[in-house]
Amino acid sequence: MSISLEQIFTGMKGGPEAIQQNFNNVKNEMERMDGSVVDVPKEQFTPINGFTVDSNSCYCRIYKFNSFAIITVGAYVGSVTMKSWTFKEAVTIPKSYLDGFSKFRNFKDTRQITDDGWLYDSNFDVTKGLLTIYTRGNEYNNKSLGLDVAGILYN
C-alpha cells in the first residue's frame, strides 16, 4: 500500500481541506485494496494427462487488485502413476479468471510431502491456468496427491 499524504502543521493555510484530502486518499486506497474476490467453481476444474480429480477438494480464490492478484488454488488428484523425477501437467482452471496476468510467483517453496513421507513439487502455470506435479525420488503407482499453491499474479 502506498498513500501520498500531505503534512499538516499548526497554522497552515487550508489545513482542514488538506486533512480532508488526506482522509480521501486513505479512503480511496482502502477501497482499491479491498479489490474484488473471485472463486472458481469446483466444477470448472478439469483433470488432464491420466489424472482424476476429486471436485469436492478443488478450490481457487483470486483476490484482484489494480496491478496484481493473489491466488490460492488446489486440488486432490488421483491416479498418479509417474516415474521418479518427472513433470506432468495435472489440472486446469479456466484461463480468463487470471485476467491476462503473465507471471506467477509462489509465496512459499513448491515442495509438498505425502503422509508417508514422499516428497514432490506442485506449481502453477499462469500461461495455461494449470496445476503441475514434479515427482522426486519416488515412483508413483496409482497414488493420490494434494496440490496446493498460493502466490502472486503479475505482469
Added chain:
Amino acid sequence: MLIYCFDEATKKFAYTDVIDDSAQVPENATTVAPVNADGTGMYAPTWNGTNWVPMSQEDYQENHEQQQKPNDVPTITESQKQEAQYMLELTKMKVNIAANTKTIAALTKQLTQTALKDKGVQ
C-alpha cells in the same frame, strides 16, 4: 459455459476457459471435455473436429514424461541403498536391545523383591 481450447495449428489441447452461456463458441474451442468415461483426463488430446483423440499412455510417457533429475541430487547406488537398509536394521535392533534391557532390569528387580519377601516370611 466451460470451453476447451486447442491450438489452431496443431489442434492440441491448450487450456480451458469460460464464456457467457449465450456467446458463440470460438473456432479454436469446443464444449466437449477431454476427459475419459472413467473420469481420467486424456493424455495430450488432439481435436479432430468432432472428438478429442488422446495419446496412449505409452506414447505420452515416451514423448512428454522423460526423467529430469536435478544435477544437485546425488545418484544413490545399490550398495549405498543396501548400506542404508543395514543401518536402519541395526538401529531397530539397538532399540529392541534397549527395550529388552529395560524389561530384564524390571524383572530382576521384581524377582529380587519376591525373593526378599519370601526370605522374610521364612
